[in-house]
Amino acid sequence: MADALIGAGVPEEDAKVCAEVLIAADKRGLDTHGIQRLKLIYIDRIRNGILNPKTNFEIVRETPTTAVVDGHNGMGHVIAKRCMQMAIDKAKKNGLGMVVCRNSTHFGIAGYYTTMAAEQGLIGMCGTNARPSVAPTNCVEPMLGTNPLVFAFPSDEEFPFSLDCATSAVQRGKIEMYHRNGKKLPEGWVLDNEGHCVTDTATALKGFVEGTACCLPIGGAGEELAGYKGYGFAAIVEILSSCLSAANFMSAVSGVRDGKKVPIELGHFFLAVDVEAFRPLDEFKKQVGDICRALRKGKKAPGAERIWTPGEKEYVAYCERKEKGVYIPDGLKPEMEFLRKEYNLKYEFPWDKKQ
Amino acid sequence: MADALIGAGVPEEDAKVCAEVLIAADKRGLDTHGIQRLKLIYIDRIRNGILNPKTNFEIVRETPTTAVVDGHNGMGHVIAKRCMQMAIDKAKKNGLGMVVCRNSTHFGIAGYYTTMAAEQGLIGMCGTNARPSVAPTNCVEPMLGTNPLVFAFPSDEEFPFSLDCATSAVQRGKIEMYHRNGKKLPEGWVLDNEGHCVTDTATALKGFVEGTACCLPIGGAGEELAGYKGYGFAAIVEILSSCLSAANFMSAVSGVRDGKKVPIELGHFFLAVDVEAFRPLDEFKKQVGDICRALRKGKKAPGAERIWTPGEKEYVAYCERKEKGVYIPDGLKPEMEFLRKEYNLKYEFPWDKKQ
Numbered sequence: 001m002a003d004a005l006i007g008a009g010v011p012e013e014d015a016k017v018c019a020e021v022l023i024a025a026d027k028r029g030l031d032t033h034g035i036q037r038l039k040l041i042y043i044d045r046i047r048n049g050i051l052n053p054k055t056n057f058e059i060v061r062e063t064p065t066t067a068v069v070d071g072h073n074g075m076g077h078v079i080a081k082r083c084m085q086m087a088i089d090k091a092k093k094n095g096l097g098m099v100v101c102r103n104s105t106h107f108g109i110a111g112y113y114t115t116m117a118a119e120q121g122l123i124g125m126c127g128t129n130a131r132p133s134v135a136p137t138n139c140v141e142p143m144l145g146t147n148p149l150v151f152a153f154p155s156d157e158e159f160p161f162s163l164d165c166a167t168s169a170v171q172r173g174k175i176e177m178y179h180r181n182g183k184k185l186p187e188g189w190v191l192d193n194e195g196h197c198v199t200d201t202a203t204a205l206k207g208f209v210e211g212t213a214c215c216l217p218i219g220g221a222g223e224e225l226a227g228y229k230g231y232g233f234a235a236i237v238e239i240l241s242s243c244l245s246a247a248n249f250m251s252a253v254s255g256v257r258d259g260k261k262v263p264i265e266l267g268h269f270f271l272a273v274d275v276e277a278f279r280p281l282d283e284f285k286k287q288v289g290d291i292c293r294a295l296r297k298g299k300k301a302p303g304a305e306r307i308w309t310p311g312e313k314e315y316v317a318y319c320e321r322k323e324k325g326v327y328i329p330d331g332l333k334p335e336m337e338f339l340r341k342e343y344n345l346k347y348e349f350p351w352d353k354k355q
Numbered sequence: 356m357a358d359a360l361i362g363a364g365v366p367e368e369d370a371k372v373c374a375e376v377l378i379a380a381d382k383r384g385l386d387t388h389g390i391q392r393l394k395l396i397y398i399d400r401i402r403n404g405i406l407n408p409k410t411n412f413e414i415v416r417e418t419p420t421t422a423v424v425d426g427h428n429g430m431g432h433v434i435a436k437r438c439m440q441m442a443i444d445k446a447k448k449n450g451l452g453m454v455v456c457r458n459s460t461h462f463g464i465a466g467y468y469t470t471m472a473a474e475q476g477l478i479g480m481c482g483t484n485a486r487p488s489v490a491p492t493n494c495v496e497p498m499l500g501t502n503p504l505v506f507a508f509p510s511d512e513e514f515p516f517s518l519d520c521a522t523s524a525v526q527r528g529k530i531e532m533y534h535r536n537g538k539k540l541p542e543g544w545v546l547d548n549e550g551h552c553v554t555d556t557a558t559a560l561k562g563f564v565e566g567t568a569c570c571l572p573i574g575g576a577g578e579e580l581a582g583y584k585g586y587g588f589a590a591i592v593e594i595l596s597s598c599l600s601a602a603n604f605m606s607a608v609s610g611v612r613d614g615k616k617v618p619i620e621l622g623h624f625f626l627a628v629d630v631e632a633f634r635p636l637d638e639f640k641k642q643v644g645d646i647c648r649a650l651r652k653g654k655k656a657p658g659a660e661r662i663w664t665p666g667e668k669e670y671v672a673y674c675e676r677k678e679k680g681v682y683i684p685d686g687l688k689p690e691m692e693f694l695r696k697e698y699n700l701k702y703e704f705p706w707d708k709k710q
Contacts, residue, residue, distance in 0.1 A: 064449070135653070139656060225541070229522075235650065239643055275599065279600070288598050291605065295494075301550040310591075
């Protein structure tokens, strides 16, 4: 991935950062956010001139605890990683650190950045806005992004507590997966412009492109199952991501203006809290672990094998994939072969021999 | 309310704070968190010796941006208001401020405290743990509290953006309201210990007392409608509320030990972010307002009258109630009469003449 990005014009050091974040997604089982997006979301956009491979990371304003960054439409992973490390460094010195940025781009899995904080003994919180795809409660058009609201905490277990999730009930990547597997969507995931539930994956995916379908927030449509709370969290992420940094928001990050593809310049926010400002880190870690262990010991629902804690599934995937490698769906192979050829890379793929 | 609390032994200044927070709930239409709880949650607990009317607010540890407070089982509203104001003052000086506390008690509506920040030009975030009543995904026993995760932002509109909500699909107060109105509960709110959906309100309320029923997180049971995200947010609030301050958590805040009622000593957290550290406040407020106005203009679902933004319903209730007063359900009147008599108060109630 790094070599393909270098081929596309990303400086070596930055390409390594992008590849590291993408591979982290694949290692953790978050297939929708790893190598499957390398060409579509990053390299194609660089080639189309709507993503800047050379990142100009400009600190616009700074205090001992805060900073505002302009990413100038550079590589999102590079911008986000540097922002989070700034927040962490500020928190280590001053207890708390918060860095926001504008004109950034798709940064991969949000959990990568919060986990950076957790691995350094801090609490991490972050989020980003994204292309409008989610309908507010009582609305039938896409207005907010899938806007992840993400936290990680250091723990005394093998892996940190890490909730890395969109504030929508589902995101596009999962619907693409259902599409590839020929499965119908459950009710409560996608609405069309008339407020009807969409269960056909092709209709949903076409509707996303045309703006005639929208995802629902956590809790689904209407108020009965608290969809207004999911919508509220999505709006909070839109505000935290854009209003402190003067970033674009809502329809301005749709990537289309006057019918033409334009840069998708996003806003993000990153918060770090130094545990040691409050309490010895070991004690904090133990209590986080105690909470997770207590949760897992709850009485299981009939048919449920286990009660998971946030970050645990990703850790299980990581352990499995460390041994067995990462899953490459057949549909991805031509993209990887294209990039190998295009950038004159010398790799052998495991499936080369079979062909 | 203040006079009744003074009668129960709360010092005058503190009683005014408690009453102010409770009345704020009634004014905003959050009936479940106002005067309806005065006797049951506060005065009865003081009289039972499990809530300390005289608040000893002890700052255990402090830095320019952070503090840890011990509330020594005093009045939650008093503790929480002081903690949030400390966080605000720290943020005004240093950009960010975070205060956590242990051994606090029920503090009323969380949104009161975040709104304090918004009214002073800051972003407010807060939360608290609570008696276990919510089942994690795949679990059928109450393990986490309704654990609100609450944010407020200043805006250029008549009222701040304010999301004040539990991380459960529903909380006990709403079920009590359904009970009084003789309504069935929708599926996806309450489970029994065997994993069956409970729609009968009496069964649900009895089950809460006996530990045989549990509320579901935002998104409901299982993973399909993203209940694991609601569960994840509830767990995050449990950690933020208890692990930095060394507060009690989960079953330790059930209020029962060895079959005896004991103090419900909770943990809370309060975060304030000074907007001016990032951007001129007026610009921030305008962008928050722009986001809210854009959301309201979305295409409405068939049958939906309007698209609300967080805090708007509360503001509408506030405007109505400013004219018409607050709703007192019949069931509450004997409680109010009891307190009047008990504490020798001279009030006339509007319904006195009818009797």
